[in-house]
Amino acid sequence: MTLTNVFTKSARDRITSTLVGAVVIAGLFLMGMAVYRGIDLSFYADLPKAFRDMFAISDTINVGSLAYGAIYSGYGVLTMAAVALAAGAGAIAGEERGSTMGILLGNPVSRTRVAVSKMLALVFITAIGFLILWVTGVVVPHLLDVSTTGLHITPLLVIMFVNALFYGFLAFALSAWTGKNSLASGVTAAIMIVSFVAAGLLPLVHSLSWLQRFFPWYYYQHGDVLHTGMDWGGLAVLLGGIALFAVAAVIGINRRDLRTAAIGTKLIDRLRSNPLTHTVVERLAGKARVSRIWVKTASDHQSLLYIIVPLVFFMCLMIGPMYGLLDNAIKRLGDQFPEAMLALFGGGDLSTPEGFYRIEMFGLMIPAGVMVATVAIATGAMAGEEKRNTMGLLLANPIRRSSVVLEKASVMVLYAAIIGAGAFFGTAAGSLLGGLGMNMGHIAATSLLAALIGLAFGGLALTIGGATGSSQLTAYGTVGVAVVMFIMNGFLPLNTSTEAWARISPFHYYLESDPLLNGMAWGHAALLAGLAIALTFLGIVLFDRRDLRQSG
């Protein structure tokens, strides 16, 4: 009975994000299949095998396999893994951060039972999400009269489900060992992203392809489950990982002290208490850190930079020499690469280094990296303070609401600029290392546009936060809109009848001008900057007009 209660409550707490994720992907699947139905697919058959393997394109290409491959096997698997990851990271650490773990364990229930209940809840809600995708995947082709002959839809969804749970359980185990939500989600997300990129990139480089086995995404991707049926080996590896993480989680939660709040002793704290380093560190980490709202905000979110900037920089750096290693056959045929597949990663063209950088980094990874930072800062700006009930005390000081938001928004700009700079320096160095001769001004222009697209969605988060004060609604709402806009921009232009609609997506103004090749499109940059500014001011106006929320 107790187990059931923890299970049902945990499932109820987390089901919304899973449902939103699944419904968005289901809707996009409907849109994607409708778009693919209207385009000529005959040239896909001429693609090199390495490409076809990479994007799960069968020898007998058809609308069904493209829609499942792009929407489900591309975005769907990433989205659902990210949702499971967030649920896994918050399962134990979330209770500790909310100081509810103590009262929960005040009942006659062991830590092991709590952990097991929460793991079962994670499996259950993830399964619900995939059930929605399965029903959609079966019904939509019938509605649109698209053939699914030769496609293994159920096995695809099963391995997607297990893949999502792999990252969910990894985050769960880290959360159970450390009690730190942000650490669990940050580390797992970094592992997932690096693994995803490596599993896509390494097969293109013949001499390095053996390395891909060290990245868990390989065990989801390499079997081409959609066309060949279940890859039992890959499934077994992923399930083995889940079992390992589950055992680790149970051991982890039982062996440590429970945390009472989201705090920990960091190196900086030790240096502060050491008499030798006290004076210097006190000045830097103490007085300086709390000197202004924007300084404190920047300090609060600094861990984002520690993860995102090195990740962006080194991945950009690596891509340069990697391009030189690409199989010549792939490069030669690169310009024939189908737009519909490239749309998955924001477009690009493998026959040029600029196109390669666009596919691998600027299309998806870099704007996503900037957006993680801007949306996190914007969500914390109003909704985060209100959720923690600190906004009332902050505003008890003689400072305007608008000033609070503007100072916090300035940190968003600063972080976007730093991540953009990371992308610029990484790409510039990568180009030099690989001897690619890319135009530095064009790299700078593209990096600036990436920062601006991140700021536009940061602005959207400020608007939602300003209007509602709900951190959940702000974060999920913004990410949901961003995913829909990104996919609309990628897929609507594929079909002439829907092409014009892509203009409503901000992503259209990010890479439509192909700035890596053509340099800065100032009009587009101005439009994105204007959107970011307008949304920020809308957020301020809405925040200024409403009552502060009070939690708990």
Place this chain on the structure above:
Amino acid sequence: MTTDIAIHTEKLTKHYGDVEALVDLDLDVRPGEIFGFLGPNGAGKTTTIRTLMDEIRPTSGSATIVGLDTHRDSVEIRRHVGYIPGDLAMYPNLTGRDTLTYFANLRGGVDWSVVDELTERLESDLSKKVGDLSSGNRQKVGLIQAFMNAPDVLIMDEPSSGLDPLVQREFQQLMKEAATRGASIFLSSHTLSEVQRVADRVGIIRTGHLIAVEGVQELRSKAIRRVDLFFDAPVEATPFESVPGARDVEVRNHHVSMSFDGHMDELLRAATSGYTLVDINTQEADLEEIFLTYYRAEV
């Protein structure tokens, strides 16, 4: 302070949808006065305070603090106000000293020797992270930030929660000293003994309506008394319950106790008709009894 009234509300009303959290609140708090704000849970105390602090906006009516409009002039007002919210939350990763430095930087004009003095008097440890502190010790940091710029007006929502009795005494002393130098204190509290000890006047609020505002001394000197009657034999409750002014009559064998604000001769008549009265004890009611009397009378 530049005005004769520190806090003034006029028909202050706040609705949450259909729920009337605060209805036509008219209230004045004078300079140098400690004003106790009493009421059961959900009565509207926190809504009043949050409206005064411009955290939430009134549905109708208005309020001023030191003569300035609480919404229009909210930034200027906050230069004069020290505030401690009911559910005090601070930044768990900052130490107490960092927290106070942060707010001192935002507020300006904080004399750090005042902070040191308050820290010593409240026996607070500012070197620990706020998230590591017990709720009482966290509350001390909150109190220091409220008092640290010697504000003209202090608005405090359940400020004593979690404090041990010795620190509560020190806090009461701080309030009295602040009032002596001319500051006004708006004190919402459930600790009636504290309000009784420090407040000059109290307001009692229930379901959003202000029921009464009176001086503590006047309130206590009202006719409400605690009466205990002792008899030589067991007695029934009925004859005493029917005496006008008798409330909360409790009978335990030979002993009758009640709150009483009627005519004593009528009570004595009831006590001596058919019974033998052995002893009688009457005492002035404390604030808690008055509060409960007000509250029950309205139910």
